């Protein structure tokens with residue numbers, strides 16, 4: 001079995017948008033990013049070593065992003081989609097730099113090693129670390145919770161800003177054991193984090209079969225037993241009520257979710273949204289207000305916004 005590797009050279013300004021698009025919309029099996037700035041930063045960290053940047057093999061002009069797909073994917077269609085996404089991002093005023101796209105097929109075994117080379121422990125906070133299943137990690141605090149992941153399986157390696165904004169808000173919101181719903185669970189990372197941070201129960205759902213089986217695998221890996229996983233579309237297939245609802249999904253999909261929030265939230269229930277480009281926040285905010293909600297906390301990193309929401313006056 002081989003994999004299709006699509007290598008995109010462009011400016012780092014479109015990294016977040018492009019990564020999200022490749023994983024979320026085009027269902028890339030994985031992504032690897034090399035940026036010129038990382039080499040420069042590394043050079044500053046080790047300023048006793050004199051390395052000429054130009055001596056580094058294949059140093060990217062700015063950013064080199066490689067996305068991996070199954071070999072039977074339609075290569076030409078993927079490239080057309082990527083080009084059109086870059087074109088759209090440019091029309092938002094982003095500088096995509098000098099763009100070039102190349103492709104090659106690689107053996108799956110190579111992919112496994114490549115994958116493992118690029119995923120390491122994310123020592124996220126006082127309370128959470130995300131640990132690829134093949135890494136050994138000894139937390140500095142004994143009670144730091146470890147989320148073990150096989151990141152190769154679905155969106156949600158813990159490295160993406162949108163995931164991290166939910167984790168931050170989750171630590172803030174989980175002040176007692178709660179019934180939690182994780183909509184669009186992907187790898188299951190947020191559901192596992194909620195469980196390890198003390199949730200009473202977690203319902204994790206996703207519309208994709210691959211995500212549902214990835215989440216089940218990762219939950220097994222973590223040995224937690226209070227998470228249920230189902231295939232479902234947003235809140236359409238449950239009439240349960242929750243103390244906390246999490247959703248890291250594209251803004252267009254969050255807009256569809258807002259009308260169903262009230263009937264699925266307990267008294268004093270809260271919601272965490274992420275995956276919102278800052279340009280889309282006004283749309284989300286006005287729909288939330290229309291349905292009786294307000295934003296209690298807003299976080300921003302680069303273009304991404306994460307928000308903690310509650311009923312007005314709560």
Ligand SMILES: C[S@@+](CC[C@H](N)C(=O)[O-])C[C@H]1O[C@@H](n2cnc3c(N)ncnc32)[C@H](O)[C@@H]1O
Nearest residue numbers: 155156163184185186206207208211233234248
């Ligand atoms: C950006 S990923 C988030 C993964 C993970 N929760 C995280 O935060 O890293 C969004 C997930 O939402 C799922 N999704 C998209 N539309 C959905 C819908 N209508 N109902 C449920 N899940 C959906 C996708 O399959 C994908 O796994």
